[in-house]
Amino acid sequence: MKFLDEFRDVETAQRLIDQIGNRCTRSWVLMDVCGGQTHGLVRSGIERELAGTVELIHGPGCPVCVTSTQSIDFAVALSLRPKTIVATFGDMIRVPGGDGSLMQARGRGGDLQMVYSPMDAVELASAKPDHEVIFLAVGFETTTPATALAVMQADQLGLSNFSIVASHVRVLPAMEAIMAMPDCRVEGFLAAGHVCSITGHDVYEPFVRQHQLPVVVTGFEPLDLLEGILRTVTLLESSRPVVDNRYGRGVQKHGNAAAQSLIETVYEVDDCDWRGFGTIADGGYRLRSRYEAFDASRKFESMTTSHHHNDRGCHAADVLSGRIKPKQCPAFGKTCTPESPLGAPMVSGEGACAAYYRFEPISIETP
Incomplete structure (x- = not known):
């Protein structure tokens, strides 16, 4: 081992x-x-x-893997607007939506910035007051407090050119x-x-x-x-x-009260579309009305889409639900590789398909 x-x-x-x-x-x-x-x-x-x-x-x-194609497509469309910058984490730029990835949008003239934290996006909005800066906010409860803090900071600074695509999700409903x-x-x-x-x-x-x-x-x-x-x-x-x-060095029974308070202040629980699962009741968050000015889906409502795209040739839904192992997907290691991914689980640094491709001998199995 x-x-x-x-x-x-x-x-x-x-x-x-x-x-x-x-x-x-x-x-x-x-x-x-x-x-x-x-x-x-x-x-x-x-x-x-x-x-x-x-x-x-x-x-x-x-x-990253469960972020809906609608959120990706919305971010792609926003990045192609004049004087609009979409900021997000590095893993997100290659995740395919129904209309391509953010990286592909950059090749079509889209403005994309990779950041290390939501606060980087706030600083970018402050430094470029003549641009709209939209942060594609993804992650489980672990990263939600940081985005909440960024929204509160943008509010305190009076940044009217900052907003987020709220795509945070909750583990227990899944x-x-x-x-x-x-x-x-x-x-x-x-x-x-x-x-x-x-x-x-x-x-x-x-x-x-x-x-x-x-x-x-x-x-x-x-x-x-x-x-x-x-x-x-x-x-x-x-x-x-x-x-x-069994993780006492990092986890307490009632968790982190300060982080929970940040989430509760800025967000409210909402139904959420999960890639591969569809809509999960109470599966994510949306910004409270107090902070709706920073909700990109409201700010740019005419650009949102309710159209659902399937991952063509990708069995992400079966992988993400545990029905199959990555190597049981017919595309694994053939038409789907990290260099040319068909779906999010092969893109993300935390994706199951990427893990199997990197660490398991490449042998194709059948479902």
């Missing part, structure tokens, strides 16, 4: 693997809902090591959507440590009571993941559906 420099304790890893094998009386199906966990499981070889003992499937844990699928096989969840650092882990308690399966919060390094898997199968073997936190 291959480990990161800071986690090279192979003996501890092997002991955990042996404990998982000894604990399991049958093969259990676990789903992670975090792109960082997906990459950790694939990169370190944990998924291969546990094959036949635990089946690890990967859910919609990449926020887990509910997974469980509602008629062919759902998930028997336990590995919850995302970074998300839980904001939300806390107590938010999963009603979910666990309803569905009677364990949710274990874990980190992203190999030993974190193995400890999380061991705890999950232990709970399953003892028929104990509870929430358990």
Whole structure:
């Protein structure tokens, strides 16, 4: 097995693997809902090591991957407006929408700026008062507070040329959507440590009571993941559906109150379109009326579209819902590669397809 420099304790890893094998009386199906966990499981070889003992499937844990094509198309259209700059994170520029990607829009004359934080977009708007600056805001609860803070800062500065395409999404409603699928096989969840650092882990308690399966919060390094898997199968073997936190160094029961307050101040929960899932009830956020002047969908309402595009030739919906592994997609490694991606999971640094392409031997499987 291959480990990161800071986690090279192979003996501890092997002991955990042996404990998982000894604990399991049958093969259990676990789903992670975090792109960082997906990459950790694939990169370190944990998924291969546990094959036949635990089946690890990967859910919609990449926020870039689940950003709707409508949001991408809207951002593309905005970037082509005169004196308009669309700012976003680097991963977003190559994600295809129905009308192409932001990178392709740049080739058609669109103005695109890569930024490292929402505050960079606010500073850009302040420095270019003669331009409209629109930030394409994506991410789970982890990044939502930073965008909320940027909106509040823009409000305090009186920036009338700044707005956001609000595409932040919420993890728990997506887990509910997974469980509602008629062919759902998930028997336990590995919850995302970074998300839980904001939300806390107590938010999963009603979910666990309803569905009677364990949710274990874990980190992203190999030993974190193995400890999380061991705890999950232990709970399953003892028929104990509870929430358990195995990422105590980053997650508290009630989460980050200051970050939650920022989200609550600026946003309200709303139904949201997820790529590959369709509309998920309470699956995202929209700006409150107090901050509607910074909502690009209201500011440029005539340019929005409700048209849904499918990822042509891409099985992203099946990958993101855990129905198939990336290598089971007919396009994987053939017509879909990181250099020429058909869908978002091959583009993003947290996408499952990108992880398999980079860290797994290229062999094409059948669904």
